[in-house]
Amino acid sequence: LTPLLGNAPSDHLQTLHSLYASQVATIVWTAETDGLMQADRRPIIVGIALRKSSDVTTAEGLSEQERAVFIGVMETVQELLAQRSK
Numbered sequence: 001l002t003p004l005l006g007n008a009p010s011d012h013l014q015t016l017h018s019l020y021a022s023q024v025a026t027i028v029w030t031a032e033t034d035g036l037m038q039a040d041r042r043p044i045i046v047g048i049a050l051r052k053s054s055d056v057t058t059a060e061g062l063s064e065q066e067r068a069v070f071i072g073v074m075e076t077v078q079e080l081l082a083q084r085s086k
Contacts, residue, residue, distance in 0.1 A: 016066065021046045023070075024077055031081045 001018050008014035025044045062070070 016062070016070075017048065017050065020048050020050070020070065020073065023074055024048070027074065027077050028081065031078075 001021055003017075008017050024046045028044050028046075
């Protein structure tokens with residue numbers, strides 16, 4: 001991953017943002033492989049904008065809120081790709 005603009009205010013959030021970007025890219029890449037997108041495989045650029053969270057995590061790993069939001073975002077990305085292929 002190569003961040004082009006901005007940076008996260010903490011190592012934890014930098015890791016979380018990288019996780020979002022890499023997972024979204026993986027979902028799109030996989031959708032192309034599965035034939036959901038009728039296009040040649042190309043490099044993928046992911047832009048994300050995340051609202052600041054009041055849930056500050058001090059321990060390692062994801063908080064339950066971060067985990068729930070992450071899963072929700074990934075499900076939404078998959079649904080949007082599925083709609084695009086129809």
